[in-house]
Amino acid sequence: MSYLKMAQRNLWRNxxxxxxxxxxxxxxxxxxIVMRSFQLGSYSLMIRNAIxxxxxxxxxxxxxxxxxxxxxxTFEYDERLLENISMIPNVKTVTSRLETFALASSGxxxxxxxxxxxxxxxxxxxxxxxxxxxxxxLTQDALDRLxxxxxxxxxxxxxxxxxxGESFTNSAKLVRIFExxxxxxxxxxxxxxATKVKGRFLREAxxxxxxxxxxxxxxxxSIGDSLIMLSQGYQGASAAGxxxxxxxxxxxxxxxxxxxxxxxxxxxxxxxxxPNRIAYFAINLYNTSDEMQKATTYxxxxxxxxxxxxxxxxxxxNRVLVQQIESDNQSGKAFLFLLYIVVFFGIYGTVIxxxxxxxxxxxxxxxxxxxxxxxxxxxxxEMLIMAFIGIALGYLVGLPVIHYYQIHPIRLTGEMAKMMMxxxxxxxxxxxxxxxxxxxxxxxxxxxxMLACLYPIRKIIRFKVVDAIKR
Amino acid sequence: MAIIEVVNVDKIYNxxxxxxxxxxxxxxxxxxxxxxxxxxxxxxxxxxxxxxxxGLDTPTNGKIRVGDVWLNEMKGSKxxxxxxxxxxxxxxxxxxxxxLTAGENVELIMQxxxxxxxxxxxxxxxxxxxxxLADRVSSRPAKLSGGQQQRVAVAxxxxxxxxxxxxxxxxxxxxxxxxxxxxxxxEHLNRTEGVTFIFSTHDQRVVSRARRxxxxxxxxxxxxxxx
Ligand SMILES: Nc1ncnc2c1ncn2[C@@H]1O[C@H](COP(=O)(O)OP(=O)(O)O)[C@@H](O)[C@H]1O
Numbered sequence: 001m002s003y004l005k006m007a008q009r010n011l012w013r014n015x016x017x018x019x020x021x022x023x024x025x026x027x028x029x030x031x032x033i034v035m036r037s038f039q040l041g042s043y044s045l046m047i048r049n050a051i052x053x054x055x056x057x058x059x060x061x062x063x064x065x066x067x068x069x070x071x072x073x074t075f076e077y078d079e080r081l082l083e084n085i086s087m088i089p090n091v092k093t094v095t096s097r098l099e100t101f102a103l104a105s106s107g108x109x110x111x112x113x114x115x116x117x118x119x120x121x122x123x124x125x126x127x128x129x130x131x132x133x134x135x136x137x138l139t140q141d142a143l144d145r146l147x148x149x150x151x152x153x154x155x156x157x158x159x160x161x162x163x164x165g166e167s168f169t170n171s172a173k174l175v176r177i178f179e180x181x182x183x184x185x186x187x188x189x190x191x192x193x194a195t196k197v198k199g200r201f202l203r204e205a206x207x208x209x210x211x212x213x214x215x216x217x218x219x220x221x222s223i224g225d226s227l228i229m230l231s232q233g234y235q236g237a238s239a240a241g242x243x244x245x246x247x248x249x250x251x252x253x254x255x256x257x258x259x260x261x262x263x264x265x266x267x268x269x270x271x272x273x274x275p276n277r278i279a280y281f282a283i284n285l286y287n288t289s290d291e292m293q294k295a296t297t298y299x300x301x302x303x304x305x306x307x308x309x310x311x312x313x314x315x316x317x318n319r320v321l322v323q324q325i326e327s328d329n330q331s332g333k334a335f336l337f338l339l340y341i342v343v344f345f346g347i348y349g350t351v352i353x354x355x356x357x358x359x360x361x362x363x364x365x366x367x368x369x370x371x372x373x374x375x376x377x378x379x380x381x382e383m384l385i386m387a388f389i390g391i392a393l394g395y396l397v398g399l400p401v402i403h404y405y406q407i408h409p410i411r412l413t414g415e416m417a418k419m420m421m422x423x424x425x426x427x428x429x430x431x432x433x434x435x436x437x438x439x440x441x442x443x444x445x446x447x448x449x450m451l452a453c454l455y456p457i458r459k460i461i462r463f464k465v466v467d468a469i470k471r
Numbered sequence: 472m473a474i475i476e477v478v479n480v481d482k483i484y485n486x487x488x489x490x491x492x493x494x495x496x497x498x499x500x501x502x503x504x505x506x507x508x509x510x511x512x513x514x515x516x517x518x519x520x521x522x523x524x525x526g527l528d529t530p531t532n533g534k535i536r537v538g539d540v541w542l543n544e545m546k547g548s549k550x551x552x553x554x555x556x557x558x559x560x561x562x563x564x565x566x567x568x569x570x571l572t573a574g575e576n577v578e579l580i581m582q583x584x585x586x587x588x589x590x591x592x593x594x595x596x597x598x599x600x601x602x603x604l605a606d607r608v609s610s611r612p613a614k615l616s617g618g619q620q621q622r623v624a625v626a627x628x629x630x631x632x633x634x635x636x637x638x639x640x641x642x643x644x645x646x647x648x649x650x651x652x653x654x655x656x657x658e659h660l661n662r663t664e665g666v667t668f669i670f671s672t673h674d675q676r677v678v679s680r681a682r683r684x685x686x687x688x689x690x691x692x693x694x695x696x697x698x
Contacts, residue, residue: 006568006570006571009570009571010570012570013569013570360565361565361568361569364560364562364565364566364567364568365568366551367525367527367554367560367562368554368555368559368560368580368583368627368628368631369551369552369554369555369556369580369583369584369631370551370555370583371548371551371552371583372548372551373548374583464528465527465528466522466527466528469527469562
């Protein structure tokens with residue numbers, strides 16, 4: 001008669017209690033891993049949206065640039081260095097940028113803008129701004145033009161007025177604003193025709209700029225208009241220039257969208273009198289796990305050792321996002337903690353009942369010669385079997401669930417979906433794949449079970465045989 | 472040499488507010504092969520005495536020798552192991568582990584002793600047949616009558632090859648016929664195999680089968696005679 005078999009029969013003895021205990025563990029594990037997978041999935045989505053699409057996972061820059069992002073803290077562009085970094089296996093894309101602030105004006109409207117000097121080709125691979133190129137804009141001009149030819153129906157007019165100033169990256173998005181209205185196909189074609197924007201994205205040798213859509217609206221400019229820009233150049237030189245607008249893009253981030261001016265890198269260097277200087281290399285990675293990011297950061301550090309540069313991760317540079325994720329993560333963990341406390345008390349209750357029911361039996365066993373330690377072990381064994389079955393079942397159901405939703409991401413609806421679509425993403429929410437967090441849920445349950453086991457262990461070590469037998 | 476020697480033993484329960492003197496000034500010798508009944512009215516100290524003899528509890532004063540070992544010199548797991556190898560127990564009721572079959576209940580004690588599996592099976596079957604339950608080896612306790620359960624308990628006690636078997640009111644919960652048959656078996660084992668039995672009872676019919684009767688009253692030995 002092995003102890004395992006004895007434990008198994010003891011579990012069978014009170015089937016209902018065993019079933020309840022196992023299912024509480026099962027549901028806890030299932031809930032925990034599915035919830036965690038969702039949470040972690042949403043974080044990687046946030047990171048993908050905010051970081052990968054503009055910021056970059058890692059930046060290489062002058063040590064003082066983080067505190068004082070001025071042209072004085074830029075550095076000499078080094079082709080070999082860039083190539084060296086791109087050769088690191090986990091590095092997906094590298095692009096060089098020059099950033100500076102400038103005043104942009106058109107007519108008598110002036111606004112502070114962020115000038116981003118980019119290498120158009122590598123930037124396309126990196127953040128692909130071209131993807132956000134505006135094709136349709138509902139401007140006052142367009143409306144006037146429409147009305148001049150032929151009066152619009154009241155509804156169409158109303159919708160256009162409601163969305164005046166908005167930009168659209170494709171016709172489908174523009175058409176969607178009319179979806180609740182009775183608008184004839186004919187009129188839709190007229191609207192599409194009149195609001196069309198013929199912009200394009202930057203090319204290396206361009207001497208014009210591409211600006212963001214809210215900025216274009218604010219300055220009341222369009223393709224073909226010119227922007228007058230004033231700035232301070234490198235080493236205090238004053239910079240000024242006139243730049244034709246070649247294209248308009250709609251940047252998902254509203255803040256960036258209200259003040260962004262893209263320029264080819266060479267033009268930006270010219271404008272700011274900082275020939276061949278760049279502000280940073282922005283780097284995106286394939287594998288963004290903490291360990292891989294750390295390893296890659298280290299590889300980059302080794303390659304830039306000779307230059308007076310430093311490596312910054314997006315976490316270093318984006319405290320706000322990091323804190324946002326962290327606080328959400330903490331509340332997620334707190335919820336799990338509560339869940340496990342509940343499970344703990346469930347198991348604890350089970351153990352107490354079980355011990356009390358079997359006290360006489362324990363007394364007999366110790367009286368006839370069973371060592372207390374061995375007795376305690378048989379009880380712990382029973383608890384562990386329940387824990388393992390519950391955890392295994394939880395994994396058995398939970399893992400396919402997260403696997404499924406990782407491959408078939410959940411399609412978001414409502415506000416969240418709208419927000420994501422505005423940002424140019426499909427409103428899909430992938431769950432995080434299998435990872436350490438899955439293992440931790442099992443470990444946590446095991447710890448709870450072991451903690452609950454302290455009760456019978458204590459009870460068994462302390463009880464007096466004569467008292468136990470009397471019951 | 473007597474297998475049990477009790478010297479000036481007192482047992483005083485002090486755990487509640489009132490002090491209960493359960494045993495006082497007990498001196499006793501028990502020889503190998505005895506078939507001894509400890510009798511007396513309820514509350515006279517029978518259970519207390521058996522518990523002390525079995526090393527399940529410790530006397531307040533005095534000492535007890537079992538074989539060549541003084542029980543007060545052992546503690547914890549050493550004492551448990553001593554019980555395993557030297558003393559057989561039959562309690563009033565619910566002696567058996569409910570999830571184990573009769574055979575496994577008997578085997579369990581040998582397993583604790585480290586007897587190899589093959590031998591365990593064989594001995595268990597042998598012991599069960601000695602108590603007339605050869606055909607119930609694979610029955611769970613719940614499927615056995617009270618009398619049969621007590622007989623399995625005797626078989627289990629026997630299987631450990633103890634120096635003596637302590638039985639605290641083994642017939643208390645049995646009907647007349649079952650009590651009779653249990654006693655017969657115990658007597659038979661005592662006669663033919665020399666197994667030492669010390670049992671408590673307040674059942675007159677059981678008393679009449681004992682060869683030595685120790686009468687307790689208010690925790691003192693009132694009389695001690697052979698019959
Ligand atoms: N754990 C205990 N605490 C206090 N008093 C006890 C305890 N166990 C037994 N007694 C008392 O000791 C006396 C002897 O009890 P016991 O040995 O059980 O008698 P018997 O077995 O003859 O009925 C009784 O008065 C009983 O109430």
